[in-house]
Amino acid sequence: MSRTKPSTERQNKLTMTARRHSSTTVQHVQQPPKNIWPWVVCLCIISSLLAQCIAPLLQEVLKSSFICINPLVPSATKKIFDCVGQERTQKGISRRSRSDVQRVTYFDEPFPVEPWSRDDELAQTYDLLLPVTPKKQLSAIPDPFTEAEAVAALQAAKRSREGGNIRRAEAIIEHAYALAPHHPDVLTEYGIFIETIRNNVVEAEGYYQKALKGDPMHQEALIRRAKTLPLVEEIDNNMLKSIRHKRELFLKIPRWNSGLKRAMRESYFQHIYHTVALEGNTFTLGQTRSVLESRLAVGGKSIMEHNEILGMDAALRYLNKTLAAVGDIKMEDILSIHKRVLGFVDPDSAGVIRRTQVFVGSFTPVAPEYVNSELLEFVEWLNDEETLRIDPVELAALAHYKLVFIHPFVDGNGRTARLLMNFILMQAGFPPVIIPVGERGRYYATLKDANDGDLRPFIRFIAQMTDDCLQSFILSSSECPPEVKIEVAESQAQMIQTEP
Numbered sequence: 468m469s470r471t472k473p474s475t476e477r478q479n480k481l482t483m484t485a486r487r488h489s490s491t492t493v494q495h496v497q498q499p500p501k502n503i504w505p506w507v508v509c510l511c512i513i514s515s516l517l518a519q520c521i522a523p524l525l526q527e528v529l530k531s532s533f534i535c536i537n538p539l540v541p542s543a544t545k546k547i548f549d550c551v552g553q554e555r556t557q558k559g560i561s562r563r564s565r566s567d568v569q570r571v572t573y574f575d576e577p578f579p580v581e582p583w584s585r586d587d588e589l590a591q592t593y594d595l596l597l598p599v600t601p602k603k604q605l606s607a608i609p610d611p612f613t614e615a616e617a618v619a620a621l622q623a624a625k626r627s628r629e630g631g632n633i634r635r636a637e638a639i640i641e642h643a644y645a646l647a648p649h650h651p652d653v654l655t656e657y658g659i660f661i662e663t664i665r666n667n668v669v670e671a672e673g674y675y676q677k678a679l680k681g682d683p684m685h686q687e688a689l690i691r692r693a694k695t696l697p698l699v700e701e702i703d704n705n706m707l708k709s710i711r712h713k714r715e716l717f718l719k720i721p722r723w724n725s726g727l728k729r730a731m732r733e734s735y736f737q738h739i740y741h742t743v744a745l746e747g748n749t750f751t752l753g754q755t756r757s758v759l760e761s762r763l764a765v766g767g768k769s770i771m772e773h774n775e776i777l778g779m780d781a782a783l784r785y786l787n788k789t790l791a792a793v794g795d796i797k798m799e800d801i802l803s804i805h806k807r808v809l810g811f812v813d814p815d816s817a818g819v820i821r822r823t824q825v826f827v828g829s830f831t832p833v834a835p836e837y838v839n840s841e842l843l844e845f846v847e848w849l850n851d852e853e854t855l856r857i858d859p860v861e862l863a864a865l866a867h868y869k870l871v872f873i874h875p876f877v878d879g880n881g882r883t884a885r886l887l888m889n890f891i892l893m894q895a896g897f898p899p900v901i902i903p904v905g906e907r908g909r910y911y912a913t914l915k916d917a918n919d920g921d922l923r924p925f926i927r928f929i930a931q932m933t934d935d936c937l938q939s940f941i942l943s944s945s946e947c948p949p950e951v952k953i954e955v956a957e958s959q960a961q962m963i964q965t966e967p
């Protein structure tokens with residue numbers, strides 16, 4: 468600026484020599500290119516880059532949010548934009564692309580199979596022989612005499628705990644709890660015992676919550692719960708985080724790894740064995756395998772038990788086939804799974820929603836006229852945006868619980884719910900998760916907790932089963948298992964350290 472101003476003054480004066488004049492003009496013209504040309508070049512590069520990146524994006528957005536969905540757009544245009552199938556499966560695509568996993572886990576074809584040792588079978592049958600501890604059925608209506616005894620026992624337990632006589636305190640509080648399992652004072656004291664003596668914050672918090680359910684203003688329970696709840700939430704979150712980490716390790720194992728292949732095949736039989744055994748089927752793992760391999764009947768076992776196993780085989784194969792194809796889980800998908808589960812046992816009720824009232828122990832599921840609408844609501848919930856943001860393990864557990872809660876079928880609800888749970892887990896890249904028949908007690912106890920209003924124990928249970936399965940698949944793929952174990956433990960420790 469300071470140079471151009473004098474030059475124009477000189478032009479006006481016209482006293483300058485031509486040479487001088489021309490030199491200032493040259494200066495005047497030459498100066499801008501010196502500064503502008505690099506900018507122009509840069510601008511060209513940037514704008515061409517932007518055009519390259521944004522144009523396809525813009526096309527995608529237009530395509531997905533306007534052209535493909537808009538019913539007014541003629542189909543010829545849609546064809547140009549390559550919308551085929553996009554309208555229908557849009558949510559399905561987003562379901563999978565939203566999760567950070569690219570790979571769906573499938574069941575491995577179990578045939579031909581590796582030889583197996585008899586010890587496996589013995590170990591498995593032992594599970595079945597374990598006595599199922601009968602749970603004392605206590606009526607919900609408190610009996611004043613038992614309650615008075617429980618409260619007296621509670622005071623004694625408190626005194627013993629405070630006096631340092633732990634064993635006595637434990638015996639008495641358990642007695643009190645057995646007498647009055649719904650009494651807020653008893654529940655709180657039991658919680659304190661578990662928290663301070665057994666150092667189990669998670670379980671203790673469950674008792675405080677139960678106490679508060681009976682008496683929302685219970686002082687001690689309120690204070691204790693306020694203190695323990697944040698800890699419990701942190702523990703639960705860390706657990707889910709550690710499971711997600713193990714899933715990454717699992718997904719990194721190449722599918723041709725012979726150890727993994729063997730474990731996956733084996734898990735196919737175990738899956739069928741455990742899921743029918745949970746419902747009382749008496750086949751051993753070896754017999755289950757034998758029926759599936761040879762299709763020959765096992766002597767002394769009922770036709771119905773055989774049919775249950777064949778039904779599970781059909782259901783697992785169906786599930787495996789539809790894993791990749793199904794985006795949103797629809798009502799028909801659940802019915803189709805159930806159709807296979809009961810197909811051989813009871814073809815008339817297979818894939819059919821119940822029309823009668825059923826009773827499951829002390830739990831009475833919804834009346835038959837509401838089943839259909841409850842199920843529709845459930846399916847809507849399953850595919851809801853909010854729901855899909857839930858951690859897959861938690862979501863799988865919730866879906867399992869909700870389905871058995873509705874109890875849409877006359878029979879086979881548990882098996883169908885476990886299949887649905889696995890459907891969700893496997894779509895999220897987890898291996899198929901087995902609930903071992905040996906865990907039957909905890910499985911039903913946590914389901915009952917869920918019915919009583921606290922879903923977390925059941926979610927924790929499913930999370931632990933998922934963790935166990937992941938762990939065993941990771942170990943099976945490794946030539947020297949201890950190393951993997953250390954690696955897993957280390958990365959877990961790191962995660963806990965980096966935790967804010």
Ligand SMILES: *[C@@H]1O[C@H](CO)[C@@H](O)[C@H](O)[C@H]1NC(C)=O
Binds near residue numbers: 574577
């Ligand atoms: C499951 O599906 C995968 C992929 O389609 C296939 O390779 C595998 O053999 C199937 N497993 C069973 C048990 O059908």
